[in-house]
Amino acid sequence: MWSRLVWLGLRAPLGGRQGFTSKADPQGSGRITAQVIEHLERLALVDFGSREAVARLEKAIAFADRLRAVDTDGVEPMESVLEDRCLYLRSDNVVEGNCADELLQNSHRVVEEYFVAPPGNISLPKRDEQEPFPHS
Amino acid sequence: MLGRTLREVSAALKQGQITPTELCQKCLSLIKKTKFLNAYITVSEEVALKQAEESEQRYKNGQSLGDLDGIPVAVKDNFSTSGIETTCASNMLKGYIPPYNATVVQKLLDQGALLMGKTNLDEFAMGSGSTDGVFGPVKNPWSYSKQYREKRKQNPHSKNEDSDWLITGGSSGGSAAAVSAFTCYAALGSDTGGSTRNPAAHCGLVGFKPSYGLVSRHGLIPLVNSMDVPGILTRCVDDAAIVLGALAGPDPKDSTTVHDPINKPFMLPSLADVSKLCIGIPKEYLVPELSSEVRSLWSKAADLFESGGAKVLEVSLPHTSYSIVCYHVLCTSEVASNMARFDGLQYGHRCDIDVSTEAMYAATRREGFNDVVRGRILSGNFFLLKENYENYFVKAQKVRRLIANDFVNAFNSGVDVLLTPTTLSEAVPYLEFIKEDNRTRSAQDDIFTQAVNMAGLPAVSIPVALSNQGLPIGLQFIGRAFCDQQLLTVAKWFEKQVQFPVIQLQELMDYCSAVLENEKLASVSLK
Numbered sequence: 001m002w003s004r005l006v007w008l009g010l011r012a013p014l015g016g017r018q019g020f021t022s023k024a025d026p027q028g029s030g031r032i033t034a035q036v037i038e039h040l041e042r043l044a045l046v047d048f049g050s051r052e053a054v055a056r057l058e059k060a061i062a063f064a065d066r067l068r069a070v071d072t073d074g075v076e077p078m079e080s081v082l083e084d085r086c087l088y089l090r091s092d093n094v095v096e097g098n099c100a101d102e103l104l105q106n107s108h109r110v111v112e113e114y115f116v117a118p119p120g121n122i123s124l125p126k127r128d129e130q131e132p133f134p135h136s
Numbered sequence: 137m138l139g140r141t142l143r144e145v146s147a148a149l150k151q152g153q154i155t156p157t158e159l160c161q162k163c164l165s166l167i168k169k170t171k172f173l174n175a176y177i178t179v180s181e182e183v184a185l186k187q188a189e190e191s192e193q194r195y196k197n198g199q200s201l202g203d204l205d206g207i208p209v210a211v212k213d214n215f216s217t218s219g220i221e222t223t224c225a226s227n228m229l230k231g232y233i234p235p236y237n238a239t240v241v242q243k244l245l246d247q248g249a250l251l252m253g254k255t256n257l258d259e260f261a262m263g264s265g266s267t268d269g270v271f272g273p274v275k276n277p278w279s280y281s282k283q284y285r286e287k288r289k290q291n292p293h294s295k296n297e298d299s300d301w302l303i304t305g306g307s308s309g310g311s312a313a314a315v316s317a318f319t320c321y322a323a324l325g326s327d328t329g330g331s332t333r334n335p336a337a338h339c340g341l342v343g344f345k346p347s348y349g350l351v352s353r354h355g356l357i358p359l360v361n362s363m364d365v366p367g368i369l370t371r372c373v374d375d376a377a378i379v380l381g382a383l384a385g386p387d388p389k390d391s392t393t394v395h396d397p398i399n400k401p402f403m404l405p406s407l408a409d410v411s412k413l414c415i416g417i418p419k420e421y422l423v424p425e426l427s428s429e430v431r432s433l434w435s436k437a438a439d440l441f442e443s444g445g446a447k448v449l450e451v452s453l454p455h456t457s458y459s460i461v462c463y464h465v466l467c468t469s470e471v472a473s474n475m476a477r478f479d480g481l482q483y484g485h486r487c488d489i490d491v492s493t494e495a496m497y498a499a500t501r502r503e504g505f506n507d508v509v510r511g512r513i514l515s516g517n518f519f520l521l522k523e524n525y526e527n528y529f530v531k532a533q534k535v536r537r538l539i540a541n542d543f544v545n546a547f548n549s550g551v552d553v554l555l556t557p558t559t560l561s562e563a564v565p566y567l568e569f570i571k572e573d574n575r576t577r578s579a580q581d582d583i584f585t586q587a588v589n590m591a592g593l594p595a596v597s598i599p600v601a602l603s604n605q606g607l608p609i610g611l612q613f614i615g616r617a618f619c620d621q622q623l624l625t626v627a628k629w630f631e632k633q634v635q636f637p638v639i640q641l642q643e644l645m646d647y648c649s650a651v652l653e654n655e656k657l658a659s660v661s662l663k
Contacts, residue, residue, distance in 0.1 A: 036518075044472065044517045045479075045497045046510045053511060060468070060515045060575060066461045067531050070538065077533030078540060080362050080392070081592030081617070082349050088395055090388050102235040106483035115481050122492035 032058055042124055138162060138318040139638065142375040145321060146203045149195060156195065156206030160188035160250050163208040167252065167319045173275045175313035177213050179253040180220050184208070187250045194248065203378050205248030210314040210323040213254040214261055215241050215366070216355040220251075224357055225269025226259045228484050228504030238355020239387045240324060240366045247382045252320050255310030258574075259506050261326055261359050262471070264334055264581035265569050266309020268508050274309040276302040276339060276563050277317040282640035283606035302563040302607070305338035305581070307331040308367060312339040315369050316639060322379050325367040328359045329463055329578070330558075330585025332367025333597035337558035337610030340599040340639060342627070344368045344376045347618045348592030349394040351380075352387035360470040361392075363589040373598070373628040377404045380620065396618065404621065407629040411445030416551035420456035421584060427561035429603050434557050437600065437611055440633055441555070451551055453542040458535055459587040460579055465519050465532035466590070471509075472516025478504060508574040540591040547616050553626050554614040556584050558597040562607035584612060594620040596627050599636040608636070 032054055041047050048054050100113055109116040137145065137154060148154050167179055191206035200206070211217060214224045216234035223229045237245065245251065258268045267273035278284050279301040304313050308325025312335035315323045325332040327345040336343020344367060351366050358364055366383065370376045381403075386395045417438055422431070442448045479493075480486035480500035487499040505513070519528040546554065559581060569577065588595040594617070597610040613630070615623030 039521075040514050040517050041498075043521075044513050045494065046501045046505065046513050047498065048514065049502070049507070049510065053507065053514070056511050056573065056575065057514055057518065060464070060511070061518065063579070064461060064465050064519065064528055064532075067458060067465065067528070067535055070455065070458050070531075070535050072531060072534035072538065075534040075537055077530050078537035079533065081540060081590075082392060082394065085349075085394060087391055088386070088388075089391070099235060103482070106232060106235070107481065108486040117481055118490045118493050118496050120493040122494070124492070124494040124498060 031061065038126065045124075138166065141372050142207060142321045142370065142378055143203065145207060146205070149206045150200060152195070156188040156191035156250065157185065159206060160184050160208060163252055163319050166317070167314075170277070170317045170319060173277060173313050173317060174272050175255055175274055175310045175317065175319070176210070176253040177223060177225065177256050177269075177271050177310070178221050180217075180251050183220065184250045184252050187245070187248075191248050191250065201246070201248040202382075203247075204244065204382055207249050207322070208252045208320040209244055209249045210252045210255050210311055210320045211241055211244075212257055212261075212308050212311050212323070212325050214257060214326055214357040215254075215324060216357065217241055217251070217254065220254060222254065222357070223271075224260045225257050225271055226504060226506070226509070227270050228478050228501075230270070230485065232484050234355075236355065239352035239389060240383050241355065243383050244324075244379075252314070255308070255314050255323060257310055258307035258508070260357070260475070260509050261307040261328060261331055262508050262512060262578075263306045263574050264330070264578045265303045265566075266306035266335065267303060267566065267569060268506060268574055270506065273566060274304045274313050275566075276304045276309075277313055277641065278302060278339065278563065278607055278639060280641065281606065282642060283602055283637070285606075287604070287606040300565045300567065303338070303566050303569050305335035305559070305563060307335075308369065309335045311369050312336055312341055312343070315339075315341055315371060317641065321370065322375055323369045325369050326356055326359070326364060327367035327589065328364045329467065329582045329589055332369060333558050333585050333595060333610075333612060334581060336369055336597040337599070337612075338563035338608065340608030340610070340636060341597075342370050342373050342376050342599070342631070343558075343597040343610070344370075344380065344624070345588065345595045346380060346384065346620055347594040348589075349392055350594075350618065350620060351383045352385075352390040352393050354387055354389040358474050360467050360589075361474065362470065363467070363592075365589075373596070373624055373631050374404060376596070377621075377624050377628075380624075384620075394618070404625050404628050407625055409445055410441055410626070410629060413441070413446040413553070413626065414551050415441045415446050415448045416451040416546055416549075416554045417448065418453045418456065418546070418554060418556060419450050420453055421556045423560075423583070425560050425580070426557060430557045430559070430561060430609055433600050433609055434555070434611060437555060437630070437634075440630070444629075444633075447550075449549075449551060451546040451549065451554070453539075453546060453587070455535065455538045455542050456587065459539050459590065460583055462532045462535040462539065463582065463586040463590060464575075464579065465528050466536065468512045468516035469519050469529050469532075470516070471512045472514075472520060475505070475509065475513050480504070511575065536590050539587055543587075543591045543593060543614075552616075553623060556612045556614065558584055558610040558612040560584075562603040562605060562609055588614055591617075593617055594623050596623060598627050598631055598634075600634050602637060
């Protein structure tokens with residue numbers, strides 16, 4: 001019966017197999033230097049906010065490092081499960097639009113039919129010009 | 137009436153036993169009573185009543201649109217609904233009112249369904265507990281069920297208070313709670329790593345994830361474009377098939393939908409016997425963290441198929457232990473990209489800083505996103521850095537192919553359907569759940585469900601039985617790509633065999649009255 005096979009599976013030694021949820025996550029690899037933090041914050045335009053967030057990132061990276069154990073020689077990266085199929089394109093005819101008013105309604109700052117943005121040629125101040133983790 | 141299946145209610149509407157307006161009002165009243173579950177973010181009362189009126193007219197004229205005409209449904213709050221606030225449970229989109237309907241929402245409305253409201257979720261669908269949204273966590277209706285409460289009374293250590301309520305699972309917890317508490321007959325969720333199947337298992341519902349490409353994603357605020365699908369939550373498999381029949385099909389607005397001819401409507405045949413079926417049991421899914429009750433139910437389910445005459449085989453999906461890691465990398469990377477659209481300029485929250493665009497974007501995003509979302513964006517950006525791209529992102533894409541191939545190989549060996557657990561255990565109390573952070577929980581809870589998203593396969597969680605604590609446990613069936621009908625047919629047979637009990641919510645109703653009384657007293661004393 002099936003239950004016997006399951007029982008056998010349970011009795012097999014589990015040593016050498018990594019648990020899915022390793023309770024002892026390796027400590028931060030120390031790869032997240034201040035430079036990396038700044039770089040990521042600038043790219044993402046989202047800040048870490050606290051030391052816990054940096055620690056969480058280090059754990060996430062340690063978690064992702066497990067992929068190194070997989071042998072992927074000769075394997076092509078998979079971008080989409082529908083890679084073997086043809087992409088359908090619509091015919092190039094205008095069938096909808098003229099909804100500027102509706103779209104502008106959702107923005108906080110609008111002037112006539114323009115979305116208003118602050119000046120774009122000023123870069124984000126460097127980290128040492130700001131307080132470290134003002135929100136911790 | 138509220139506890140009936142979709143098909144039964146539809147028949148009742150056609151025969152005039154009840155009108156859409158009466159049905160709508162019953163559901164609205166129940167939604168008010170069960171407000172403390174926090175399942176709904178927005179209740180679209182006026183819209184629903186108007187739709188009910190129109191539906192009533194159609195029934196009077198004998199022109200009902202079909203099985204979904206006049207049926208109350210709920211939609212997860214990451215689907216765009218025209219004129220109705222869509223927040224994704226985030227400060228970033230609070231107050232955002234989309235100017236269009238998501239295709240799946242439009243399809244439901246075209247069939248005459250009544251939109252009861254938008255349901256609660258984890259912020260931007262990131263999470264496995266429906267606890268991290270800005271509108272607060274969702275409570276599992278089973279916390280208040282007779283089945284659960286009776287078991288708790290037997291335990292001398294349990295406090296009979298509300299502080300130990302259970303999570304619904306996530307991230308479509310609000311949709312699951314809404315259906316489970318009888319406030320609607322079906323709800324839309326989204327499924328990126330198990331977000332429909334996980335809460336379905338914890339709330340005793342059918343949680344169906346269609347094949348990637350079967351149902352349009354247009355209007356579903358994207359998390360991971362290559363894995364997201366709209367999911368369906370109902371109380372029985374037949375209902376899920378009816379909803380799928382309305383939603384499946386190519387959409388010119390979503391180029392990732394396939395154009396193959398699909399059998400519509402999805403009428404499920406009743407399988408007389410399963411002797412021609414081959415069920416596969418992936419051995420790598422037997423993990424030490426699996427609770428003994430789920431393990432035992434899984435085993436019993438396999439026995440059930442065997443005694444029904446089906447062939448039950450052990451199969452191997454060798455890369456299973458890497459699949460959650462692979463999912464983590466791909467998910468955070470795609471999230472980093474998808475969340476870049478939230479800059480406060482055209483929609484959504486905008487901060488007050490006006491110094492420069494970058495400063496404005498940064499502050500807007502800091503204010504708009506919670507820690508979970510920000511954490512994933514930063515992780516994703518890390519994996520996409522030039523020096524990390526090959527080693528993390530591309531590597532994960534390669535591993536994804538290996539995982540998808542594992543499934544292909546399993547199905548090629550003659551297996552029709554795979555049978556696995558959906559979750560590691562039954563629903564846990566909220567206070568337990570929040571002891572670990574979101575990423576850790578997601579890594580634990582998504583274990584059985586995310587590989588399916590990476591391979592784009594259809595899967596469904598079916599409630600099997602109650603645990604020793606009186607809480608639902610579900611098992612998952614995985615089918616071949618685009619064989620959704622076959623998958624649901626097998627699930628329907630299984631559902632009939634296990635006869636999962638109906639939730640007994642009399643205690644819930646009593647609790648509701650108590651809560652309402654307290655609120656009245658409080659409001660009186662405030663005056």
